[in-house]
Amino acid sequence: MASREFLKILSSARLGDVSAQQKLADAYLTGAYKTPIQPANALIWLEKSYFSITNQALEGASSGSTQISELIAQTANIPLAETFGSPAFGFGWNSFWGLAQSSIESDSRSAAQWQLVNLLINPINQDIQKQLSEWIKKNATSLEKVSDLDLGALQKLAKQFLNELSESNSSFATNAKELLIKLQPKNEALSSLWKVWQEDQNEEALTQAAELGLTAAKLILGLRLAQLDGNTETKSNASLKKAAYWLELAAKDGDRDAWYALGEIYRRPQFSGYNAAESDRCFDRAADLGHAQAQLRKGASLWRKREKTEEKIRGLQASYWVWQAHQQGIAEAKELLNKILDSCPDPKKNDWYELAQFAEQALNHHAEHKLDEDWLLLSHRIIIANQFNFSKAELLLCEVGQLQHEHCVAVDIRWELPKILPRLIQIESIQQRRALLAAGKVFAAADLEIEGNLRQRRYRFDQVTSWLVTTFFKDQTESAIN
Template identity: 30%
Template sequence: MANREDLAIIRAARAGQPQAQLTLGKRYLTGGNGLPQSLQTAMHWLERAARADQAEAWSLIGAHIPFELATQAADVVSFSTWYERAFEQGVLEAGLVFAKLVLAHPALQQIDGLHGKAIRMLESAARSGTAEAQWLLAQHNNQGGADAVKPARADDTGGSGFEAPAAAQAWAERAAEGGIAQAQYLLADAAWENADRAGYLQRALPLARALRAQYAGQVAQLHAPSPALGRQLGAGNLLLLSRCCDALLQSGDHDPDEIQHFWELAAYADDKAAQFALGLWFARMRADGVRSNLIAGSANYKKAVRWLTLAGEGGLAEAWYALSRIFLKPEFSQRSLNDAQYHLERAAEMGHCAAQLECGIGAWRSRRDAVSNDVRAVYWLQKAAAQNNLEAIALLAKITDAPAPAPWAEPARQQLTRAIVNAYPFLAARIELAALFGLTQAEALLIDINEADQGHCLVVDIRAQYARSKRRLIPIAGTEQRAALHRIGRLFEDVDCSASGVEGNYRQRLYRLKTVLPQALPDADAEDEAALID
């Protein structure tokens, strides 16, 4: 509660006495004697005193009223005058606030000469060692030449000129040395982009260590990753921690415990990339399963499996692939070929090229164990080939038959009239299929459309009815083939394609073909009869 002296000063200030307004503003700056500390109230009374030409008032405004409060003034343009005057009286802090006001408010920038004056004030504050001013000047100079100004000269009345980008770098370095975290992050990122790992560690390692010290207690209480911790750290800090670990590993001179602590902090913050890296760290291996020469010590596969599983469940295909490598290791007590295959297929399903290739090769090698394994092999190899894997492309060329023109099918399709198509829809569809995929006459007439279409390839297997034939896999390429198969599949959707179906056996189908299109077909192969299996 205000005492009598304070009440008298308040009454005098309200009556318009400049000295009382100045005194009241000073008391609200510091508080005490029954009055609370209130910068906003102090700003009100000091501004009224400044309007009455109280020089001490604008000096106090320049020294104690921050930028955030100044922006709340009813008239920012007029209020900025007090910072300008305070700077002229030697208050360097006022120059920093004045420059921030000018750079933040277009109305101030439109006043002739004010922009250049603000930058010169900023330079003065920066040269005096004010880290915030150094950082603002670095940002300003980095925006482009038009906004940067040269140091003031005696004959300079406010014009601006271009400073080289090196000036921004120099001010940023001084700001970083002054403890401005944003400048430290900026310089660290620049060093990383320039592949200067030593320079990156010089800037980033103190920041990473500070983060580790700040959150060590919180991490010690966690038993599972915490998205809340991730939000506290932010994406920039998580990236910083991971990059520090990578740079330390590449340097060859590092503390393994420190690297593990950095990765654990990021991993507990639910950073999937850090969880993956931490899993590899515990497994002492690279992403391809090979032992890492950069990591010393024995592997802890139990912890590795835990973190890699979390990373895989978070959407990292590389984590599932790494898990498949772990379950193949003979030194792993829980070694399991089934688990290895399970994780390998999960990685392949998520688009991991090496996993897709391995799944394809494995399915092809075991094609005699199950009749559909060759179809699975083509599926995975096509996925890997789509990612330009040369080994997959070469193997696909060996195990599949590319569609080749069938000498009999194209002439036959050209002679199909509307009347023939309407009268013999199944025969017309088989001829079209033969022309698209290069099927022989026997394959076209005997193929079971419903079983042949596997989505990614056409399985041509008529060995049960035609002894001389071989099982063939023909990739389905292009929208024309896919659309035709879809249309033909709908036609045969509820049709029995066996010899007991509506189309009859092979002799009946062949006879129908020769009867409908006698001119388009050569004489029947004399060996066809011997090749049939009744």
């Protein structure tokens, strides 16, 4: 069932409110307000917002070009392939090409290029690509930004985007490198050699496949030469220099297993190129590319060195990498994660549970009770405190907008109480994430000076908790009797 806030935004959006239309698009994209994630609907509302801004500009409104630029940048976050067939797909197509071919380097430009690459040349979208050619022909007169509307030419342009992204420092570089590996040419000779290796374990065929540039063959050959493939039947001595050569070639192709194997080779005392610093660099690269064991190793190393590193909250980086390894099912990561992060997955066992229930009721009936902004903020603080079992000082003083990290909550109130050490707490449920998201939006839009100093916050806490108990405990009791 749609939330009241969502329905309010929907109503404003239908009346042509540009801000509401963009908020609605964001809700369909992120799932805010308990909205089902529907990229096609997000794109439709962004198109409506675009036309609203354009119409306002024609009527003499200022800052139209700035609004359009911001809207197009927002559009870049939409997975374009998932909107094919939507009435607004043409708008998305033009917007993405406009951003992708922009001369200004930006995150939005990289995002647009990656979405076009994913749509046009990723094998997982082959069915869409077959239909796309016909769609381009039918809609040729309304398509902009692209000089050549031939699908083959567009796919070549997308391949250029892919190469640029793989060599960039953008967040899409890793995905681009992985896709490049998938798209490596597989001519008949290479396919034949690989088949011979897989069926007969023919060493010569494996070497030839590696020499022809097959990343998987380079990796396997390097692992076998270093005796890191688990093959106990290999009788020849490991040729670590040759192994490092092949693994470096595979690593340059973006293979994370190759980076991890290189890290192990550089740690071997018998290797003439022994280099602990280079080994750590290779392990770090493997971790960045998503290698689970490398992530655990990096996290454990950061945890051991936490006293020596300059980090605002000790253990935060370490916990992130250990958490990443845990997400991939590494059993050892769970034990270490529990040492670094506090855990409180069941809010019913926490001290603020009953009060948090009352606070949620107050927020759900906000219009009825007409809560002041400072009371509204405190109600959200109580709910978060219950989800993560905060102390009273943490409840009152935590900086809500800076609490959430991808994997945990970082509570640091030393700005007011220097002797209280920061805490890292795992985020373990959807309920916890929703509480953080709801509070984050309210605090982002609020004037935080209204909360006042610690003495004022304590006084307000007593007021709000007394009102919550008086108001909702009575309602709860009457409901139980009835």
